[in-house]
Amino acid sequence: MNKNQWEGIASKTKKLQSLRNETINKKLISVIKKYQPKGKNAFDYGCGWGEFANILVEKGFDVLAFDDSDSMVINAKEKFKKPNFLTKKEFYKKLPNLKNKFDLVVSNLVLCILNQADQKILIDNINKLLKPDGVVVISFCHPADYITESVLSRRIRPYEHNPKYDKEFKYRKIIHENRIKFDDYHRPLEYYTNFFVDNGWEILDIAESDVLKTEFYPDFIIFVLKRN
Numbered sequence: 001m002n003k004n005q006w007e008g009i010a011s012k013t014k015k016l017q018s019l020r021n022e023t024i025n026k027k028l029i030s031v032i033k034k035y036q037p038k039g040k041n042a043f044d045y046g047c048g049w050g051e052f053a054n055i056l057v058e059k060g061f062d063v064l065a066f067d068d069s070d071s072m073v074i075n076a077k078e079k080f081k082k083p084n085f086l087t088k089k090e091f092y093k094k095l096p097n098l099k100n101k102f103d104l105v106v107s108n109l110v111l112c113i114l115n116q117a118d119q120k121i122l123i124d125n126i127n128k129l130l131k132p133d134g135v136v137v138i139s140f141c142h143p144a145d146y147i148t149e150s151v152l153s154r155r156i157r158p159y160e161h162n163p164k165y166d167k168e169f170k171y172r173k174i175i176h177e178n179r180i181k182f183d184d185y186h187r188p189l190e191y192y193t194n195f196f197v198d199n200g201w202e203i204l205d206i207a208e209s210d211v212l213k214t215e216f217y218p219d220f221i222i223f224v225l226k227r228n
C-alpha cells in the first residue's frame with residue numbers, strides 16, 4: 001500500500017476548495033436524487049475534510065464516513081458534529097459489523113489517487129458496506145485530465161515517459177484555488193468501465209462535473225453503480 005500523500009495536505013490548507021465544490025456537489029446530489037437510495041443509511045468512503053458527508057446529513061441521511069488519513073478525520077471531526085467520522089483503525093475494527101448496512105455509498109475523488117492494488121481494496125470494502133440493492137456514487141478525475149489545464153487545476157505531465165491517452169500515467173496536479181499539489185493517475189475511460197464491470201457492478205449512469213461556463217473539459221466524472 002502507498003503512503004497516503006493526503007496526510008500532509010490536511011494540515012497544509014484549511015482553505016477548502018469552494019470552486020471545486022461548485023463544479024461537483026450539485027451534480028452529485030442530483031444523481032443521488034435521481035437514483036433514490038431505498039433508505040437513509042449512507043457511507044462516505046475517503047471523506048477528506050468531511051464536507052460532502054455533512055451535505056448528506058443536511059439532505060436527511062444518517063452518515064458514517066471514513067478517511068485513510070487520520071489528520072483528515074481529526075479536521076472533519078473538529079468541523080462537523082453530525083456525520084460520524086472513522087479513522088482507519090476504527091473503520092477496520094467496525095467493518096465486520098457494517099456489512100450490508102448502507103443504502104448509499106459515495107466515494108468522491110479518491111479512486112484516481114489510488115494505485116490499482118488500493119483501488120481493489122476500496123471496491124471490495126464498498127461491496128461489503130453496500131446493501132444488496134444499494135446505490136454507489138463514485139466520482140474521480142475525468143479521463144480528460146490528459147489535457148494539461150482545466151477549470152480547477154494545472155496538470156504537470158511526466159514528459160520523460162511520453163504519456164498517451166490510452167495508458168495509465170501519474171501526473172502532478174496543482175490546484176488553482178489553494179495551490180495545493182498532489183499526484184493523480186490518468187487512466188482512460190475504458191479502464192474504469194472495465195474495472196467496475198469486472199468487479200460485478202452494473203453502470204446505471206455517468207455524469208460529469210460542471211465546467212462553469214468555461215471552454216474547458218470537465219474536471220471530474222461521476223459513475224452511478226449497483227451490484228449485478
Ligand SMILES: C[S@@+](CC[C@H](N)C(=O)[O-])C[C@H]1O[C@@H](n2cnc3c(N)ncnc32)[C@H](O)[C@@H]1O
Nearest residue numbers: 004006046047048067068069072108109110118
Ligand atoms: C481528493 S481527496 C477527496 C476528499 C473528499 N472525498 C472530498 O471530496 O473532498 C482524497 C481523499 O482520499 C483519502 N484517501 C487516500 N487513500 C485512501 C484510501 N486508500 N482509502 C480511503 N481514503 C483514502 C485521502 O486521505 C483524501 O482525504
